[in-house]
Amino acid sequence: MQAKLLLEDGTLFTGKSFGSEKNAIGEVVFNTGITGYQEVLSDPSYCGQIITMTYPLIGNYGISRDDFEAVRPYIHGFVVRQHEEIPSNWRAQYTVDSLLKEYDIPGISEIDTRMLTRKLRHYGTMKGVISTGNHSIEELMEQIKGTSLLTDQVTRVSTKSIFSSPGNKERIVLVDFGSKSGILRELNKRDCDVIVVPHNTTANQIRRLKPDGILLSNGPGDPKSVPEAVTMIHELLGQFPIFGICLGHQLFALACGADTEKLKFGHRGGNHPVKELSSNRCYITSQNHGYTVKEDSISNTPLEITHINNNDKTVEGLKHKHFPAFSVQYHPEAAPGPFDSSYLFEDFIEMIRRTKAETPELPRQAQIVAKAKKGDMQNA
Incomplete structure (x- = not known):
């Protein structure tokens, strides 16, 4: 069956349909990865987007149940x-x-993806529609104009309830803004006791879980669409060690008074060079985001x-000057690779241990007695 991809600027691509037969509208973006299309398809950070793969051959090694980064894909289309x-x-x-059919996602093949990618790089990402019906160009353009891009992606992809993945070492509260499974795997690999919580969990709810550290996950969309998370992070800064990844990095920056902005076409792929300023070393990283922290907003x-991006010099890493907290814009859990930056999980755990050593707590019995005495004084 024939399929069409129409962009909001009027550019039309005609190709072959696969996956579901329907009309679907989303933000058209591109990913430069050579392998890892299953991990891309199942990354919650792509919620609401139509993904263009720049590598020409897709599907040659199929789909495996072991390579999903979420329980289902949240994309709106595949090109x-x-x-x-x-x-x-x-x-x-x-x-x-068969994967796209199962989740009612349309795909289009046999189009010039190089031309499409160059257009997105030159003009920026834009709305588009994939259509497999007999709709006219005028009808499809009206659908594009009448449809707004999603702003509630985090709500759609975040867990709705708290669950745990038990371990014997540090307790980590993983705030799920659309977390990839790779983050949980990396924490489990280090025997962390992980509690995964929804995106709108409050600071008090997190305190009651008695974490040793807090990990802010990746996720889709504009960080300013999640203001409750910014409030939560601001309240917990200095109380617990914090590590932010991707959207978590942007939310951490907003909580500290910095600002964010939309990139022209974003960073999506497994080949993005990032320089660590302290060592001057370059890491090849996996990335998927459309927003960035504004460098000129950090000075105050x-x-x-x-860390900075070696291609466009955007901010790729931050740390707090006074509190045990840091973040990176890229994905240290990779999936798909490269895995150059997985050491950041060890850095996070080491930061937790160092913080606990520098600020020892009273023995638990003494804490209970002190809390009881405080309650008696308040009741007197």
Whole structure:
């Protein structure tokens, strides 16, 4: 079946349909990864977007149950140059086509993805619609104009209830703004006792969980669409060690008084060079975001820039000057790779241990007695 991809500027691509047969509107973006299309499809940070893969051949190694980064994909459409219908890999359990059909997501192949990518790089990301019906260009353009891009993506992808992944070492509260499974895997690998909480969990609710540290996950959309998270982070700064990833990095910056802005076409792929300023070392990183922290907004905050993007010099890492808290714009859990930056999870755990050593607590019995005495004084 024929499919169309129409952009809001009137550019039309005609190709071949795969996946679900429907109309779907979203923000058209591109990903430069050569492998890892399953992890891209299932990354919650792509919620509401139509993804263009710049690598031409997609689907050749199929889909495996072990490679998902979320329980389901949240994308609105998938654009590829060549869709391979018959995968050749011993791990493959089904195809990209069947995955998209299962979750009612349309795909389009056999179009010039190089032209599309160059247009998005030149003019920036834009709304678009994938259509498999017999709709006219005028009808599709009216649909685009009459549809607003999502602003509630975090609410859509975040867990709705608290759950735990037990371990024997540090207790980490993972605030789920659309967390990839790779973050939980990295914490489990280090035997952390992880409690995953929804995006709108309050500071008091997190305090009651008695964490050793707090990890702010990745997620989709504009960080300013999650103001309650900014309030929560601001209230907890200095009370617990904090590590922010991607959207968590941007929310951490907002909580410290910095500002964020939308990038022209974002960073999406597994080949983004990032320089660590303290060592002058370059890391190749996995990234997926459309917003960034404004460098000129950091000077009047208690934040210090730790990493920059070697391509466009945007802010890629921050740390607090006074409190045990840091963040990175990229994905240290990778999935897909590279895994150059997984050491940041060890840095986070080491920061927790150092903080506990520098600020020892009273023995638990003494804490209970002190709390009881405080209650008696308030009741007197």
